[in-house]
Amino acid sequence: MSHLQTENLTYIYGAGTPFKITALDNININIEKGDFVAIIGHTGSGKSTLVQHLNGLLKPTDGKIFLDGENIHQSKSKLFDTRYRVGLCFQYPEYQLFESTVYKDIAFGPTNMGLSVTEIDERVRKAAKYVGIPDEMLSKSPFDLSGGEKRRVAIAGVISMEPEILILDEPTSGLDPMGREQILDLIKNYRETTGNTVIIVSHSMDDVARFATKVIVMNDAKVDLTGTVDDIFENSTHLQDIGLSVPQITEVFIKLREKGYPVSEKVYTVEQGYNELKRLFEGSVNND
Amino acid sequence: MIKDITLGQYFPMNSVVHKLDPRLKLLFVTSFIVMVFLSNNFISLAFCFLVTALVIAISKIPLKTVLKGLKPIILIVVITSILQIAYNDGGITLVDVWKIKITSGGVLTAVFMALRISLLIVMSTMLTYTTSPTSLTNGLDRIFAPFKKIGLDFHTITMIMTIALRFIPTLIEEVDKIMSAQKSRGANFEQGSIIKRAKALIPLFIPLLFNSIRRAYELANAMTCRCYNGGQGKTTMNALKFSKRDYLGLLAVILVIISIILLNIYCGEYNAEFTFGLAI
Numbered sequence: 001m002s003h004l005q006t007e008n009l010t011y012i013y014g015a016g017t018p019f020k021i022t023a024l025d026n027i028n029i030n031i032e033k034g035d036f037v038a039i040i041g042h043t044g045s046g047k048s049t050l051v052q053h054l055n056g057l058l059k060p061t062d063g064k065i066f067l068d069g070e071n072i073h074q075s076k077s078k079l080f081d082t083r084y085r086v087g088l089c090f091q092y093p094e095y096q097l098f099e100s101t102v103y104k105d106i107a108f109g110p111t112n113m114g115l116s117v118t119e120i121d122e123r124v125r126k127a128a129k130y131v132g133i134p135d136e137m138l139s140k141s142p143f144d145l146s147g148g149e150k151r152r153v154a155i156a157g158v159i160s161m162e163p164e165i166l167i168l169d170e171p172t173s174g175l176d177p178m179g180r181e182q183i184l185d186l187i188k189n190y191r192e193t194t195g196n197t198v199i200i201v202s203h204s205m206d207d208v209a210r211f212a213t214k215v216i217v218m219n220d221a222k223v224d225l226t227g228t229v230d231d232i233f234e235n236s237t238h239l240q241d242i243g244l245s246v247p248q249i250t251e252v253f254i255k256l257r258e259k260g261y262p263v264s265e266k267v268y269t270v271e272q273g274y275n276e277l278k279r280l281f282e283g284s285v286n287n288d
Numbered sequence: 289m290i291k292d293i294t295l296g297q298y299f300p301m302n303s304v305v306h307k308l309d310p311r312l313k314l315l316f317v318t319s320f321i322v323m324v325f326l327s328n329n330f331i332s333l334a335f336c337f338l339v340t341a342l343v344i345a346i347s348k349i350p351l352k353t354v355l356k357g358l359k360p361i362i363l364i365v366v367i368t369s370i371l372q373i374a375y376n377d378g379g380i381t382l383v384d385v386w387k388i389k390i391t392s393g394g395v396l397t398a399v400f401m402a403l404r405i406s407l408l409i410v411m412s413t414m415l416t417y418t419t420s421p422t423s424l425t426n427g428l429d430r431i432f433a434p435f436k437k438i439g440l441d442f443h444t445i446t447m448i449m450t451i452a453l454r455f456i457p458t459l460i461e462e463v464d465k466i467m468s469a470q471k472s473r474g475a476n477f478e479q480g481s482i483i484k485r486a487k488a489l490i491p492l493f494i495p496l497l498f499n500s501i502r503r504a505y506e507l508a509n510a511m512t513c514r515c516y517n518g519g520q521g522k523t524t525m526n527a528l529k530f531s532k533r534d535y536l537g538l539l540a541v542i543l544v545i546i547s548i549i550l551l552n553i554y555c556g557e558y559n560a561e562f563t564f565g566l567a568i
Contacts, residue, residue, distance in 0.1 A: 143498065
C-alpha cells in the first residue's frame with residue numbers, strides 16, 4: 001500500500017464557466033514512505049495545484065487522494081487530520097508570518113493541533129534547531145529578520161507540526177545562492193534525521209538532482225515522466241522540448257561525450273563532475 | 289465568497305457601449321440614477337427598465353453576469369420590500385390575518401422600490417463592466433480637471449482610485465493564498481463561534497496589511513523612478529476625444545432624459561388604487 005496515492009485526480013478551475021482551465025488531468029502518482037520526491041515542471045504545468053490537493057486544500061473535480069489507503073475527503077475530521085499529517089509549505093512562505101515573536105509563529109500549527117504547552121515548547125525548539133534558528137532569535141519579531149531567516153522561520157512553522165510528509169513548494173525561489181544552499185541542506189538534514197517523506201516542488205533541475213529518490217515531471221496538467229533521477233535525465237532532449245533542462249554540469253558532460261571523451265553522462269553535481277574528470281585525467285575511466 | 293464581488297470589474301467585449309467615451313457613460317449613468325429616483329409612476333419606471341435592457345443587449349454582456357451583480361443587494365431589496373408591505377396601508381386590503389395586514393398599496397410600493405434599487409445597481413455595474421478602470425478614471429480626471437482652478441486636485445483622487453481598482457484582484461489573490469497557507473497550518477476559518485472566527489482572521493489580516501504596505505512602498509518607488517510628480521503637466525497616451533459615435537450617444541442620452549421627464553409629467557404620480565385597478 002502506498003503512503004500517499006492519487007487516483008485519476010482531475011482539477012478544473014472555474015468549472016462550468018467559459019473561463020475553465022484544466023489544471024490537473026488524470027493524475028496517478030504513488031509516494032512511498034521515506035521517499036524524497038521532486039515534482040518538476042515549468043510555470044503553469046499544474047505542480048502547485050497538485051500539491052495543494054495532497055493536503056486537502058483543494059477538492060478534486062474528479063478522482064481521489066489516499067493517505068495510507070484512506071480517502072482524505074472521507075470526512076471533515078479526516079481532512080483536518082490530513083492537514084497535520086501532510087505539512088505544506090507554500091511558495092514565499094515568509095509572507096505568511098503574522099505573530100509578534102518567532103516563537104509564537106512557529107507554535108501556531110502545534111497550538112491549532114491542541115497540544116499541551118510542554119509539547120508545543122518541545123516541538124518549537126526542535127523545529128527551530130532543524131532550520132538553524134538560534135534560541136535568542138525566538139523572542140524577536142519575525143518582521144525584523146532577513147529574507148532568508150524569515151523563510152527558515154516559515155518552514156519551521158510547518159515542520160513543528162511534525163508531519164509525516166513534508167511538502168515544500170519552490171522553497172528556494174527568490175533566494176541568493178547561499179540562501180539556497182542553506183535551505184536545501186536543512187531539508188536534506190531534516191529528511192536524514194527524521195526519515196520522513198519529503199516532496200519538493202521546483203523548476204530547477206540543479207536543486208533536485210542531488211537528493212531526489214524519485215522525480216515526477218509535470219507538463220501541461222499531466223504527469224509526463226516518473227522515475228529516478230537517472231531515468232529522467234536520460235530523456236534530456238525531451239526535457240528540453242517541454243521547457244525544462246538537465247543540470248548545467250550534466251549538460252557539460254553530455255557535450256564532452258558528444259565530443260568523444262569517454263565520460264559518464266550521469267553526472268548531476270559539481271562534486272560528481274570533479275571526480276569524473278579526475279578519473280578521466282588519471283586515465284582510469286570506467287566507460288559505462 | 290470573495291470572488292462574488294463584481295463591483296469594479298471590467299468585462300471586456302467588443303461592443304458599441306464599450307467603445308463609448310467614458311465621460312459620456314459617466315454622464316449617462318449619473319443622470320439615469322437621478323431619473324430613476326425622479327420616476328414617480330410605473331410607466332416611466334417601465335421606460336427606465338427598457339433603457340436598461342437595451343443597454344445590456346447592445347453591450348453583449350451575458351445576462352447571467354449582469355444579474356450576478358445584483359446578488360449582494362438582494363438582502364437590501366428584500367428588507368425594503370418587507371418594510372413597505374408591512375407599513376404601507378394604502379389601497380385595497382388583500383390579506384388581513386391576525387396582526388398582518390397586506391394591502392395592494394404596500395405590494396405595489398414594494399415592487400416599485402425593488403425595481404428602482406435593482407435598476408440603479410444594474411446600470412452602475414454596467415458602467416464598470418463596459419469601462420476599463422483606467423479609462424473610467426481617465427474620464428473622471430478630465431471631467432473634474434476644471435476644478436483645479438478652485439484648488440480641488442482631482443488628479444490625485446483619480447490616481448488613488450486607479451491604483452485601488454488595480455489592486456482589487458491582486459488582493460483577492462493574496463487573501464486566497466494566505467488563507468490556504470494558514471489552513472495548511474491548521475487554521476480554521478469556517479467553524480466555531482463568532483469570536484473564535486474573528487480571532488481566526490488575525491493570521492490573515494496581519495500578513496495582508498504588512499504585504500499591502502510593502503507593496504505600496506514599492507509602487508511609490510517605481511512611480512518616482514518614472515518621474516511621476518502628480519498631475520502637473522501630465523499628458524495621457526490615449527487622449528479622450530469625442531467621436532461621431534459619442535455625439536450620437538449624447539443625443540440618445542438627452543432623448544432618454546427628456547422622455548423620462550415627459551413621462552413623469554404626463555402620466556402623473558402613481559396611484560396605488562388606480563394602477564391596481566388597471567392590473568386587474
